[in-house]
Amino acid sequence: MELYKKTASEITEMIKNKEITSKEVTKYFLDRINLLEKKIGAFSNVLKEKSMESAEIYDNDNSEEKRKNYDSDLLFGVPVALKDNILSKGDLTTASSRILKNYKGIYDATVVERLKKAGVPLIGKANMDEFAMGSSNENSAIKPVSNPWDLSRVPGGSSGGSAAAVAAGQVPIALGTDTGGSIRQPASLTGTVGIKPTYGRVSRYGLIAFGSSLDQIGALAKSTEDLARIMQIIAGYDEKDPTTADVEVPNYLENINKDIKGLKIGLPKEYYTDELDENIKKVIDKAVKELEETGAEVREVSLPYTKYAISTYYIISSAEAASNLSRYDGVRYGVRGNNENIEDMYVESRSEGFGSEVKRRIMIGNYVLSSGFYDAYYKKASQVRRLIKNDFERVLEEVDIILIPTSPTTAFKKGEKNNDPMQMYLADIYTVSVNMAGLPAISVPAGFVNGLPVGIQMIGNYFKEDLLFNVSNVYEKKRGQIEYPEL
Amino acid sequence: MLSKEDVLKIAKLSKLEFEENEIEKFRTDLNKILEHMEELNSIDTSDIEPLFNVLDLKDRLRKDEVKESYIKKELLENAPEKDGDFIIVPKIVGNENTDN
Numbered sequence: 001m002e003l004y005k006k007t008a009s010e011i012t013e014m015i016k017n018k019e020i021t022s023k024e025v026t027k028y029f030l031d032r033i034n035l036l037e038k039k040i041g042a043f044s045n046v047l048k049e050k051s052m053e054s055a056e057i058y059d060n061d062n063s064e065e066k067r068k069n070y071d072s073d074l075l076f077g078v079p080v081a082l083k084d085n086i087l088s089k090g091d092l093t094t095a096s097s098r099i100l101k102n103y104k105g106i107y108d109a110t111v112v113e114r115l116k117k118a119g120v121p122l123i124g125k126a127n128m129d130e131f132a133m134g135s136s137n138e139n140s141a142i143k144p145v146s147n148p149w150d151l152s153r154v155p156g157g158s159s160g161g162s163a164a165a166v167a168a169g170q171v172p173i174a175l176g177t178d179t180g181g182s183i184r185q186p187a188s189l190t191g192t193v194g195i196k197p198t199y200g201r202v203s204r205y206g207l208i209a210f211g212s213s214l215d216q217i218g219a220l221a222k223s224t225e226d227l228a229r230i231m232q233i234i235a236g237y238d239e240k241d242p243t244t245a246d247v248e249v250p251n252y253l254e255n256i257n258k259d260i261k262g263l264k265i266g267l268p269k270e271y272y273t274d275e276l277d278e279n280i281k282k283v284i285d286k287a288v289k290e291l292e293e294t295g296a297e298v299r300e301v302s303l304p305y306t307k308y309a310i311s312t313y314y315i316i317s318s319a320e321a322a323s324n325l326s327r328y329d330g331v332r333y334g335v336r337g338n339n340e341n342i343e344d345m346y347v348e349s350r351s352e353g354f355g356s357e358v359k360r361r362i363m364i365g366n367y368v369l370s371s372g373f374y375d376a377y378y379k380k381a382s383q384v385r386r387l388i389k390n391d392f393e394r395v396l397e398e399v400d401i402i403l404i405p406t407s408p409t410t411a412f413k414k415g416e417k418n419n420d421p422m423q424m425y426l427a428d429i430y431t432v433s434v435n436m437a438g439l440p441a442i443s444v445p446a447g448f449v450n451g452l453p454v455g456i457q458m459i460g461n462y463f464k465e466d467l468l469f470n471v472s473n474v475y476e477k478k479r480g481q482i483e484y485p486e487l
Numbered sequence: 488m489l490s491k492e493d494v495l496k497i498a499k500l501s502k503l504e505f506e507e508n509e510i511e512k513f514r515t516d517l518n519k520i521l522e523h524m525e526e527l528n529s530i531d532t533s534d535i536e537p538l539f540n541v542l543d544l545k546d547r548l549r550k551d552e553v554k555e556s557y558i559k560k561e562l563l564e565n566a567p568e569k570d571g572d573f574i575i576v577p578k579i580v581g582n583e584n585t586d587n
Contacts, residue, residue: 245544
C-alpha cells in the first residue's frame with residue numbers, strides 16, 4: 001500500500017478502524033526514511049526503537065473505550081517528526097548545531113507532552129538550519145537537506161527537514177518553527193501546507209530559542225485538515241510559557257468545509273508589482289480566480305510599511321538571537337573548548353561550536369544593541385515594527401484575509417545564495433512581516449512553475465487560525481489533488 | 488562603515504574569535520547588511536512607541552507552591568565536565584580575567 005500518499009487524517013481513520021496498526025504505519029515510515037534518507041537528508045536523528053515502542057502501546061489502547069484516556073484521538077497512532085529544536089526527554093536535540101551535538105533533552109516541550117497525551121509516536125528529529133537561522137537549510141551542521149522535487153535544489157529553511165520529510169512521504173506530518181517564514185517558505189518550496197499560528201497560540205516551552213518575540217511552533221503536512229488536527233492538539237494556554245495567550249481554542253475541524261461566500265480577500269498592491277516573477281504571478285492569479293469562483297470577494301489593499309520588513313526583521317531577530325545564544329558558553333551543556341582560562345574557554349567553545357551564519361547574526365545583534373547604536377538600530381526597528389503591525393491591523397478591519405505569494409522564487413539551486421547573505425535574507429521578503437505583527441498565516445500549494453511547487457500565503461487576524469483552515473481547505477478542494485515528487 | 492577594529496571589538500563582546508581571512512569576509516558582509524538597514528532612517532518615527540512584543544501581556548504570577556523540579560542528576564548529564572554533583576570549570580578566582 002502506498003501509505004506515503006495518504007494524509008495524516010486518512011491514516012488516523014485507518015488506524016481507528018483497525019485497517020492497519022500504528023506499529024505497521026510507524027514501521028512503514030521508518031523504512032521509507034531509511035530508503036530515502038541518503039537522497040533527502042531530512043533527519044538529524046531517527047527514533048527507531050522509541051517510536052515502535054510507543055506505537056505498540058497505542059495499538060494496545062486502540063479501542064473506543066481506551067482512546068478516551070488520551071487527551072485527543074485526532075492523530076491517534078500516526079507518527080510525527082519534530083524539528084530538531086524541540087526538546088523531547090532523553091532524545092538527542094541539537095538544533096542541528098555542532099555546539100549541541102551531544103545534547104539530550106531532559107524534559108518534554110509542552111507540544112511534545114501534548115502529542116504524547118494524544119497517542120502520537122515521535123519518529124525523529126528533522127534536520128534544520130542551525131538554530132533556525134536560514135532560508136535554504138544549507139546551514140545545518142549535520143548535512144544539507146535536498147528538495148524532493150529536484151535534489152540539486154534547496155527545500156527552503158529553516159524547517160527544511162520537516163518540509164522535505166513530508167514532501168518525500170518520509171512522514172505524514174511534522175512540527176516546524178517559524179521566526180521569519182521558516183515554516184511557510186519551505187512549505188512553498190516543497191509543495192506542502194504549512195501554518196505559522198498567531199504568536200502566543202502555541203507554547204514555546206521546550207523550544208530552543210532564536211528570536212523570542214517572533215518564534216512560533218507550527219506544522220507542515222499534506223493537507224489543511226492535517227494541520228487543523230495537529231493544531232487542535234498543540235494549541236492553547238500553557239502555564240509554563242507566560243507568553244502563551246489565554247484565548248480559547250475553537251474546534252478547528254467544525255467549520256473547515258463552511259461556504260466562504262462573501263469572504264473578503266485583500267491583495268496588497270505593494271506585493272503585486274512588476275518585480276514579482278511573472279510565472280509565480282500567473283499561479284497566484286489562478287488561485288485568486290478559483291477563490292472568487294467559490295464566492296470570495298477580492299479587493300486591493302495597501303501595506304506601505306511592509307517594504308521595510310526585512311531590515312526591521314534582521315535587526316530585531318539578530319538582537320534577540322545574540323541575547324538568547326549568550327547561554328552557550330560550554331559550562332553547563334554543549335561542546336566545550338579545551339582551555340585552562342575560563343574566558344578563553346567561552347571564546348573557544350563558541351567559536352568552534354557555532355557555524356558562520358549563527359556567528360554573523362550574533363555579531364549583527366551585539367552591534368545593534370551596543371551603546372551608541374541602540375537607538376539608531378534596535379529602537380528604530382522596534383518603532384517601525386509597530387508601523388508594520390498597524391498596517392496589518394488597519395487592513396484586517398477591511399478584509400478577512402490577505403493573500404500574497406509565500407516566496408519570491410521557486411526552490412533555488414544549492415549554493416546559489418550562499419556567498420551573499422543579503423540575497424539569502426531576501427528569500428523571506430514575503431513572510432517576515434507576518435512575524436513582526438505576530439499574525440497567523442498559512443502557505444498552501446497552488447501550482448508549479450517549471451516542475452517546481454509554488455505556494456500562496458493567506459494571512460488572517462489574531463487567533464483566526466480557524467478561518468485560515470476554512471479558506472485553505474475550501475481552496476484545496478477547488479484546486480484538486482496535487483502530484484507527488486518522483487523519488 | 489565598520490572597520491576591522493570595529494569587527495574585532497564586536498567579536499570580543501560576542502565572545503567569538505575569527506581567523507584573519509574570516510575577519511574581512513565578516514566586515515564586508517556586515518557592512519552590506521547594515522547598509523541595507525539604513526533604509527529605516529528614511530522613516531519618521533519620532534512619535535512612535537517601540538513595539539517589543541505583539542501580545543499585550545501583563546506580568547503573570549503563578550501560585551507560590553512547592554513543585555517537583557528537575558533533579559540535579561538529569562541536569563548534570565549534559566555537563567561537559569563534572570565531579571559528582573558539581574560542574575567543573577577552569578579556575579576563576581585568582582586568574583586574571585580582565586573582561587569586566
